[in-house]
Amino acid sequence: MSIFPKISLRLEVEKYLKEGFMNKEQFNGLSVPILQHPDLQDVLLIPVIGPRKNIKKQHCEAVVGAQCGNAVLRGAHVYVPGIVSASKLMKAGDVISVYSDIKGKCKKGAKEFDGTKVFLGNGISELSRKEIFSGLPELKGIGIRMTEPIYLSPSFDNVLPSYLFLQNLPSAVVTHVLDPQPGEKILDLCAAPGGKTTHIAALMHDQGEVIALDKISNKVEKIKQNALLLGLNSIKAFCFDGTKALKLNTVKDAEGKPPFLPESFDRILLDAPCSGMGQRPNMVCSWTLKEVTSYQPLQRKLFTVAVELLKPGGMLVYSTCTITLAENEEQVAWALRTFPYLQLQPQEPQIGGEGMMGAGLSLEQLKQLQRFDPSVVPLRDTDIDSLRDARIEDMIWLANKDCIGFFIAKFIKCKST
Structure with missing residues (x-):
């Protein structure tokens, strides 16, 4: 995760390394x-x-729940708890077509399902x-290994x-907007699983202190594992409720x-819990209106704590992975009314709209x-041929636009509270 200039290689050496890393075994023939x-x-x-x-769709089918289906679209295999239905004679080793029950109508253990379902690809x-349907509690591993998903990477x-950490582009942008500097004390208030936390530490060249909080213990362990894996020593992760x-x-x-004393941090990232309606690919959201609207009060509690913990002159970045006005622009308007000593700041880089x-x-x-806002990009199919023929400028433009829905606001605290 450390930032270095691009290594300079002789042309024939660079070509040799590319041929090795882009081999057909590594990517299943995908280049x-x-x-x-x-x-x-x-x-x-x-x-x-x-x-x-x-x-090619197979005769043998399995149906998974909507949330499992979303995970498969994002690159996951099918785990046993997510399987709702499977063909009568399905055996280990069979090639299976996997479908998602987006309306939740399929009964657990059904041998066939003719309701509304979406094809996700084939697996073994x-x-x-x-x-699968034995009821044994220990069966929580992979039930179907996806070999031909409809989305491929x-x-x-x-x-x-x-060295590498997979993230959606806006998740990387928000850390650059925070602009952490070596030697600072920075708080990531809702940090799990730690992608932004580790990115903050990397941008600081691991010099300073990054405090990461999350109230779910196994998620905190994930933050610690990621910090250890990436060799980052400036991160301290705690299982703690950010509202307290x-x-x-x-x-x-x-x-x-x-808890921390007021005005303890130079910069704070509040990547707030949200309704997550910007996440993609996504086929269904079964939340009630009460659930969708429940996040605004929680976000305001966390924001109030963040403002109190921020030093005068410090930076607060608020972000969500949702698209609702209530959790984004309305929160900014509320913050500027409630905390007159906060000023909205321009962002760098400015890649979104x-x-x-x-x-x-x-x-x-x-x-x-x-x-x-990914809706600004017209729906299109991307295949290998179109990638080969595309200009680099067009591919970068598409990457900047065709991503998850995300929101970022940046504030400076002008005086002590």
Whole structure:
């Protein structure tokens, strides 16, 4: 994750290494261009191919739940708990066509399903139907190994794991907007699984202190594992509720554990819990209106704590991976009303579009926000031939636009509270 200039190689050496790393075994015959982002020197862009329409559907079928289906679209295999239905004679080793039940109508254990389902691709069953529905609690591993998913990208399992971290582009942009500097004390208030946390530490050249909080213990362990894997020593991760991270008494905590005294941090990232409606690919969202609207109050609690913990002159970056006005621009308008000593700041880099109207913000304020809106890109199929023929400029433009829905706002705290 450290940032270095591109290594200079002799042309014949670079060609030799490319041939080795882009071999057919490594990528199952898939050869895709990997591009360096022109504005983010530590970001490589990897195109995704699909949706592929030439996959032959099999007679033997398995149906998975909607959430499992979303995971498969994003590159996962099918795990046993996600399987709802399987053909009567399905055996281990069979080639299976996998479908997603997007309306939740398929009964668990059904032998066939004629309801609304979406084709996800083909895979090879690791277990028989009888084993999958045996009810044994220990069966939580891979049930179907996907071999022909409709969306295809190279596998990066165990490929330079101490140097590469897979993220959506806006997730990398938000850390650059925070602009962490060596020697600073920085808080990642809702940090799991740690992609942004480790990116912060890397941009600081691992010099300073990065505090990462999350209230779910196994997620905190994931942050620690990622920090260890990437060789980052400046990260301290704690299992702690971010809404309670402000220390209410004035007794100093010598151990550096949460809660923290007011005005303890130079910069704070609040990548807030949200309705997640910007995540892609996505086929279904079964949340109720009550669930969707429940995030705004929680985000405001966390934001209030973040403002109190920020030093005068410090930077606060607020972000979500959702598209709703209530969780994005309305939160910015609320913050500027509630905390008059906060000022909205322009962002660098500015890769997404400006904010959305409707929250009472001025046109100038909307220009200082950054909203990634994939709906601006017309739906299209990307195949290997189109990648080969595409110009680099067009591929980078597409990567900047055709990503997850995301929102970023950047504030400076002008005086002490």
